[in-house]
Amino acid sequence: MENAHILLVEDDIAQNELIASMLSAEGFIVTATTSVEEAIVALKANSQISLIFSDWKLGQLSGLNLLEFARSNNFPVGIVIATAYGSIDHAALAIEKGADDYLAKPFQRQELLLALAKANKANQLRLANQTLNSQLSQQDTMVELIGSAPCMQKVFQRIEKVASTSATVLISGESGTGKELAARALHKISPRKDSPFIAINCGAIPESIAEAELFGAKKGAFTGANQDKLGKFAAANGGTLFLDEVAELSPQLQTKLLRFLQEGVITPLGCHEEVAVDVRVIAASHKQLLAQVEEGLFREDLYYRLNVVPIHMPALRERTEDIGKLIHHFKTKFCQQYGSQEQQLSATTLKQLLSYSWPGNVRQLSNCIERYALLGDENELVESLNHNSQAATQSEQFVIPDEGIDWHQFERAILLQACKRAENNKTAAAKLLGLSYKAFLYRLEKHQI
Structure with missing residues (x-):
């Protein structure tokens, strides 16, 4: 809590100065006030205040009024209320209205520090929950854009x-x-x-x-x-x-x-x-x-x-740390969609999924997990990965000769082969080469074919 900014509210001047001095010696930044009205003004003016320590009885108003104001206006602060009357009713009411802790006067220095530490911890948890809720809301907004990479x-x-x-x-x-x-x-x-x-x-x-x-x-x-x-x-x-x-x-x-x-x-x-x-x-x-x-x-x-x-948008192989999250997400999604029971993947299969290169990216992963959710066949899931790996290996079989190649001549020869195999059907020939129709026509024109 070092350098935490605390709002002190105590109408007894001697007590106010004593507590302010003690808190300053412990490393707190202290804003000292003597009334609820003065405290509200300070709270509105300083967004760095993270803790409030307030007496219960404060003239015509009370620490409860300050507590209700802070909570109803969503100020992100931890709050401790002190009372000189030792009333359990006051303590219970303060906790019910949102105080993080209370102290009965007179109190020891260590008791005060422990109460403030408790309030500070409670406030940090509230802020963390708000951040988490915001992230979950954002995640929902981001549809299926999942990833912490x-x-x-x-x-x-x-x-x-x-x-x-x-x-x-x-x-x-x-x-x-x-x-x-x-x-x-x-x-x-x-x-x-x-x-x-x-x-x-x-x-x-x-x-x-x-x-x-x-x-x-x-x-x-x-x-x-x-x-x-x-x-x-x-x-x-x-x-x-x-x-x-x-x-x-x-x-x-x-x-x-x-x-x-x-x-x-x-x-x-x-x-x-x-x-x-x-x-x-x-x-x-x-x-x-x-x-x-x-x-x-x-x-x-x-x-x-x-x-x-x-x-x-990065390829899935560039964010492998997200594969596990995506597998879990798609499994839950498709099992709910098809009314099937969600099953745990074996460690061996999970290892293969995590180490696979996923050339089809998230769409391919989604497709594989959807099939698994429908059929529940882990062997078929693994076989589909092996089949895709073999297909990828075949595409790497061409090796550039040591003397190099004439790219212009090579490209022209490939275009002619595609046209011949497709019996001069340009759409089919373009598909054979994995080109769009326009890109294929452009290359035909380029080589005057």
């Missing part, structure tokens, strides 16, 4: 810092790291939380209807448009629009998105008037957008408009 704490801190603004956010990270969860958490603790949160995967919209899907369309704007269509931007008005896999947008849609970010207006398909909408944009991509810019696949000016506040 330093890299995840940085994510939480950044989300909290930018949530109150309308700044555009770009979330990067591998597939399965929880980019949409981060976007939802950001929305839920923002002033827009009561307005819509609309998520759309840009790579899953057919290019022929993507513009109408995002920006809306007037009746008759295209074949099949039998009525006005409300786009995602208009639907999210006042709220948040999450553009997942934003790198998949066509050049035309990139231009329209840039226009919105610059001017706050959209133009529905078939409409000649701009419409102002109030939407916060959060974009995400598992691709390196800067590399996409360098390859000519993504507009540089749009990249910088989106990347006002970057948030990077």
Whole structure:
């Protein structure tokens, strides 16, 4: 309790000076007052006060009045009440109203110090509980964003810092790291939380209807448009629009998105008037957008408009200390969801789960634990990890020869092989190489295939 700031309330001047002197000698910072009114003024004026030691009888008022004021206004202080009358009724009432301890006068110096130490400990526990409740509330707000690893704490801190603004956010990270969860958490603790949160995967919209899907369309704007269509931007008005896999947008849609970010207006398909909408944009991509810019696949000016506040979601292998917490979370969640009994994993299986690299990140872990919650088959859980490890090993079988390779020639040969195997079906060939359709076309053009 060294350097703790204590508010002393005693109307007997001699007693006040004696107790103040004793407490100062013990290392306390003392604010001495002689009435409830004076004590309330001091309490309001000094946020460093962490303890109150008050006499019961204080003129027209009492220490009980001060106690009730402090507790009803949630001042974070420990409180000890003293009475000269030795009344057990006073002591019981003080404890009932929220005092941490009481002293009957006359008291010894050691008794006073022990009572203050008890009150200080009780106050610290209250503050710790408040912090814990706040963290639990935040954890609930953060949906399934779970993690105590330093890299995840940085994510939480950044989300909290930018949530109150309308700044555009770009979330990067591998597939399965929880980019949409981060976007939802950001929305839920923002002033827009009561307005819509609309998520759309840009790579899953057919290019022929993507513009109408995002920006809306007037009746008759295209074949099949039998009525006005409300786009995602208009639907999210006042709220948040999450553009997942934003790198998949066509050049035309990139231009329209840039226009919105610059001017706050959209133009529905078939409409000649701009419409102002109030939407916060959060974009995400598992691709390196800067590399996409360098390859000519993504507009540089749009990249910088989106990347006002970057948030990077770390891969699960970068925060292995969180794997145990996530396993417990998903087990509890899915057992409750499916009404199955929660079972303990064996130490051997748990060790394998903790040491596995999780290339599919949190999504892969969730999927594995969900299957385990449904089937209760620990052997199948382990086998699925071994199967994935074998697949990963196969991808590492290619070894660069000592003399090196001609990358341009190598890439062209791979593209030709993919086209041949897919019988010139570009969509299938792109899938064989793990490329998006646009990236595949770009490489075909680059090699003049």
